[in-house]
Amino acid sequence: MGARKLTIEDLKNLDDGWFDKMVEKTKKDARGNDELAQNLLTERVLNDFFSSIIKKKENTNKCVETPKKPYKKAVKLAKDKVFKAKSYSRNNSKKKVMRDQVIMVPPENPQLPADFKARIEAMNGTNIKLVIHKKVYKTDLNVHHERISLPRTQIISKDFLRPEEAEFVHSGGVMDCKLIGPRPYYQSYDLKLRKWDSKTSWSYALTTKWPDFIRFYAIEEEIVKEGDVVQIWSFRRNSRLHMAFVKVEDNAAGGGGGDEREESGASTHEERESSTGTSYERGESSGTSH
Numbered sequence: 001m002g003a004r005k006l007t008i009e010d011l012k013n014l015d016d017g018w019f020d021k022m023v024e025k026t027k028k029d030a031r032g033n034d035e036l037a038q039n040l041l042t043e044r045v046l047n048d049f050f051s052s053i054i055k056k057k058e059n060t061n062k063c064v065e066t067p068k069k070p071y072k073k074a075v076k077l078a079k080d081k082v083f084k085a086k087s088y089s090r091n092n093s094k095k096k097v098m099r100d101q102v103i104m105v106p107p108e109n110p111q112l113p114a115d116f117k118a119r120i121e122a123m124n125g126t127n128i129k130l131v132i133h134k135k136v137y138k139t140d141l142n143v144h145h146e147r148i149s150l151p152r153t154q155i156i157s158k159d160f161l162r163p164e165e166a167e168f169v170h171s172g173g174v175m176d177c178k179l180i181g182p183r184p185y186y187q188s189y190d191l192k193l194r195k196w197d198s199k200t201s202w203s204y205a206l207t208t209k210w211p212d213f214i215r216f217y218a219i220e221e222e223i224v225k226e227g228d229v230v231q232i233w234s235f236r237r238n239s240r241l242h243m244a245f246v247k248v249e250d251n252a253a254g255g256g257g258g259d260e261r262e263e264s265g266a267s268t269h270e271e272r273e274s275s276t277g278t279s280y281e282r283g284e285s286s287g288t289s290h
Contacts (some may be wrong), residue, residue, distance in 0.1 A: 019045075104229060106133035106156060112233055116244050119186060125235040125242060129157040133248070136228045141218045143211040149196070150204040150232065160234040165241070169195050169204070179206065180244045181217055182224065189213050193241070206243070213245075223247070 022044060030037035110130055112120075120128060132150050140148045161169065169175055175193040180186055192208040217224045224230070229248040234241060 022048075104134050104154065106130065106231070110231065112244070113183075113246060115183060116180070116233070116246060119180070120235050120242075120244065123237050123242075125237045128233060128235045129160050131155065131157055131160045131232045131234045131243065133229070133231050136224060136226055136230055138226050141214050141224070141226055143214050147196075147205040147207040147210055150206070152202050152204075155204070157234070161241075169193060175241065177206065177241045177243060179213070180242070181213060182230075182245050182247050185216075185221070187213075187216065191243075 023041060026037050026041040026044065030040060110133070112128060112130075117128070132154050133156060134151070134154050137149075139145050161175075165175060172195075177191050177193045179189045179191050181189065189209045189212055191206045191210060194205055194207060196203050196205050214224075224247070231246045231248055233244045233246060235244070236242065
């Protein structure tokens with residue numbers, strides 16, 4: 001059976017309104033010539049039909065077009081940047097951990113220098129103990145941080161505080177403490193002892209008038225510098241806690257500056273404080289005496 005021929009009625013049913021407009025325009029152009037009008041109408045309908053087929057084919061080709069190479073290149077560059085950023089972060093974290101694991105080890109049988117011992121005895125001081133043997137960090141000498149840290153992992157005499165004092169400080173209390181500075185001036189400062197908690201550990205900190213110590217001993221006289229190895233000793237005078245700040249290089253009887261040791265899992269957190277910029281809360285002070 002052969003295919004049926006397309007009639008004028010079929011064209012009318014293709015699109016309501018479109019065909020009527022086409023017929024009206026064709027009759028006007030033919031100026032009353034019915035045969036010419038029929039031929040023009042057939043030609044224009046076919047032209048529109050084939051034009052629509054061509055446009056549909058072009059639109060279909062655009063939809064299935066493959067991504068261009070520059071897009072693939074941009075994706076690869078973005079992935080490379082993410083990988084490099086993660087690698088840099090991992091490497092820096094490893095370096096930071098290694099810095100935190102360095103602990104100063106005091107020499108065997110450390111002794112308080114004779115001049116400090118004489119001063120403490122003249123004050124009727126008793127119960128002398130070595131609290132910490134540590135390196136001075138940049139954050140310890142920053143007047144804006146307002147403290148020197150005494151990390152838990154480096155405390156030598158765990159009982160330098162009495163049980164009731166330790167309970168008071170560990171529960172958030174702030175304890176009065178007087179500090180004697182290093183030679184040759186032996187200036188004294190009224191400080192506060194408090195506990196500071198980090199995410200992984202905790203430290204004691206001497207605060208309040210510590211910036212005055214920095215301005216005199218580190219800035220004006222340049223006696224205490226970053227990297228110095230120091231010892232902080234505790235003693236009692238009329239039951240009140242006192243401390244003495246001793247530079248190890250001045251302590252000939254102490255057997256030298258001790259050694260540096262890397263201890264797994266230890267955390268001094270002093271380098272972490274440098275990155276976070278943590279400063280301790282100011283407390284009340286009873287002033288500085290010279």
